[in-house]
Amino acid sequence: MQGFATEFSSAIALILNGDAELWAIVLLSLKVSIFAVLISALIGMPVGAALAVARFPGRRMLIILMNALMGFPPVVVGLLVYLMLSRSGPLGVLELLYTPTAMIIAQVVLVTPIVAALTRQVVEMLAEEYSEQLRSLGVSRLASVPVLLWDARLALVTALLAGFGRAIAEVGAVIIVGGNINHVTRVMTTTIALETSKGNLALALALGAILIGIAVAVNAMVSTLSLRAEKEGLRHA
Amino acid sequence: MRDLAPEMIRCISVSGLQISKNGTALLNVPRLNLDGPGPTMILGPNGAGKSLLLRCLHGLIAPDTGRVEQDGVPLNKDHKARQAMVFQKPVLLRRSVAANMDFVLKRRGLQRTVRKARIAELLAEGGLESKARQSARSLSGGEAQRLAILRALALDPDTLFLDEPTSALDPSATQMIERMILRASTRGVRIVMVTHDIGQARRLAADIVMMQGGRVVEHGDARQVLDAPQSDASRRYLAGGLVT
Numbered sequence: 001m002q003g004f005a006t007e008f009s010s011a012i013a014l015i016l017n018g019d020a021e022l023w024a025i026v027l028l029s030l031k032v033s034i035f036a037v038l039i040s041a042l043i044g045m046p047v048g049a050a051l052a053v054a055r056f057p058g059r060r061m062l063i064i065l066m067n068a069l070m071g072f073p074p075v076v077v078g079l080l081v082y083l084m085l086s087r088s089g090p091l092g093v094l095e096l097l098y099t100p101t102a103m104i105i106a107q108v109v110l111v112t113p114i115v116a117a118l119t120r121q122v123v124e125m126l127a128e129e130y131s132e133q134l135r136s137l138g139v140s141r142l143a144s145v146p147v148l149l150w151d152a153r154l155a156l157v158t159a160l161l162a163g164f165g166r167a168i169a170e171v172g173a174v175i176i177v178g179g180n181i182n183h184v185t186r187v188m189t190t191t192i193a194l195e196t197s198k199g200n201l202a203l204a205l206a207l208g209a210i211l212i213g214i215a216v217a218v219n220a221m222v223s224t225l226s227l228r229a230e231k232e233g234l235r236h237a
Numbered sequence: 238m239r240d241l242a243p244e245m246i247r248c249i250s251v252s253g254l255q256i257s258k259n260g261t262a263l264l265n266v267p268r269l270n271l272d273g274p275g276p277t278m279i280l281g282p283n284g285a286g287k288s289l290l291l292r293c294l295h296g297l298i299a300p301d302t303g304r305v306e307q308d309g310v311p312l313n314k315d316h317k318a319r320q321a322m323v324f325q326k327p328v329l330l331r332r333s334v335a336a337n338m339d340f341v342l343k344r345r346g347l348q349r350t351v352r353k354a355r356i357a358e359l360l361a362e363g364g365l366e367s368k369a370r371q372s373a374r375s376l377s378g379g380e381a382q383r384l385a386i387l388r389a390l391a392l393d394p395d396t397l398f399l400d401e402p403t404s405a406l407d408p409s410a411t412q413m414i415e416r417m418i419l420r421a422s423t424r425g426v427r428i429v430m431v432t433h434d435i436g437q438a439r440r441l442a443a444d445i446v447m448m449q450g451g452r453v454v455e456h457g458d459a460r461q462v463l464d465a466p467q468s469d470a471s472r473r474y475l476a477g478g479l480v481t
């Protein structure tokens with residue numbers, strides 16, 4: 001118990017004293033996950049919106065596939081991205097393995113289905129509600145996409161935050177493709193795992209506290225926005 | 238707002254219109270000509286097919302058989318671009334009141350400053366000027382209906398379909414909207430409106446279309462239909478309507 005208290009106070013000291021190593025790790029985590037979410041938004045939102053408004057054979061299959069991808073185990077995603085990026089893999093020439101870029105790719109693979117699925121859900125609901133009015137105004141199916149995305153903005157930001165929450169808290173995929181290399185690819189979650197196993201609890205605890213802070217803040221924003229979206233009659237699971 | 242020459246008022250005609258779902262006929266209108274100079278009011282009990290007919294006239298649903306023509310030409314994109322419709326249940330964008338107006342004005346390709354002035358003008362006319370920045374979804378039922386009507390008028394249409402546009406309005410708002418509708422009609426806008434308010438039909442209608450069970454049971458001069466209905470269905474509907 002004595003040891004735990006010491007670790008705890010040195011964890012607090014690490015945070016308060018602005019420990020360079022600690023903050024470098026936090027910064028890299030944020031950078032990787034924010035990048036990943038932005039890229040996921042660029043891919044996931046148009047794909048989700050297209051699935052919501054377009055009608056083509058195989059659409060249902062794609063939606064089911066997308067929903068299935070949402071529940072994909074992160075470790076397996078890590079493994080697959082590893083195989084793609086490894087020296088003998090199809091993208092091996094890019095030499096991305098064990099770089100932050102590799103971690104971003106893994107998180108994009110994890111987050112994009114979430115963003116796409118949630119976008120599809122809200123946009124489809126809105127499209128149904130707006131359909132006749134927009135047609136009456138002569139807005140084509142294609143031209144209705146930006147209108148729907150804009151009007152679903154609250155729910156979409158919520159989806160992005162949820163994606164960010166998943167990305168930043170994720171360990172399995174990131175440790176496989178990033179390799180947890182000191183000063184290069186160590187993010188909060190992978191560092192916590194490593195330092196805990198090494199017995200360096202102070203750093204692990206400090207990072208844990210910050211991670212919790214971020215998670216709580218993100219979730220608070222998600223609930224606030226969800227409540228507002230709900231008031232506008234727009235909700236998703 | 239541009240005046241339309243009175244002789245230029247759009248004529249809408251329907252022939253052989255039929256819509257059925259699961260074997261039941263929802264709409265069966267062999268012939269209907271809306272070519273008088275004044276507002277047409279569509280009356281009839283719940284489920285008579287009034288909203289369905291309006292949707293067909295506006296080209297939102299394609300009938301199983303038959304066709305809708307404007308000025309003798311099958312309804313086309315250009316016609317529809319000059320039509321506006323106010324739905325029975327107002328559909329407002331999840332934006333501010335002003336942004337809802339701006340959305341349709343932008344579609345008409347108007348300049349920013351022109352749009353701003355027009356929005357202020359229309360909102361003032363509809364008594365919503367103090368709500369300009371409020372989220373449209375937070376409007377009261379009557380306010381929402383008013384916004385939907387103002388938004389349709391902002392399109393400056395030559396044909397205006399209105400589906401029970403004053404069903405949620407208080408008496409003074411109803412009066413205000415009725416004045417706006419009459420003004421549009423005098424400017425040469427073809428008005429086709431569904432209402433359950435017989436007093437309103439009396440105030441506004443030049444001609445009345447009486448519907449029941451998907452059919453037009455009577456179409457004629459407003460006074461004549463209201464005071465000396467020719468069909469049983471009209472008589473029954475009006476008798477019930479006058480009682481309530």
Ligand SMILES: Nc1ncnc2c1ncn2[C@@H]1O[C@H](COP(=O)(O)OP(=O)(O)OP(=O)(O)O)[C@@H](O)[C@H]1O
Pocket residue numbers: 258263281282283284285286287288289290325
């Ligand atoms: N998509 C549909 N599928 C099946 N039935 C439909 C469909 N759309 C309309 N109907 C039916 O067609 C009939 C006419 O509907 P419509 O909405 O035109 O009625 P209405 O005259 O406008 O009635 P109200 O006064 O209640 O607004 C109703 O019985 C309705 O249930």
Ligand SMILES: [Mg+2]
Pocket residue numbers: 287288289325400
């Ligand atoms: Mg109706």
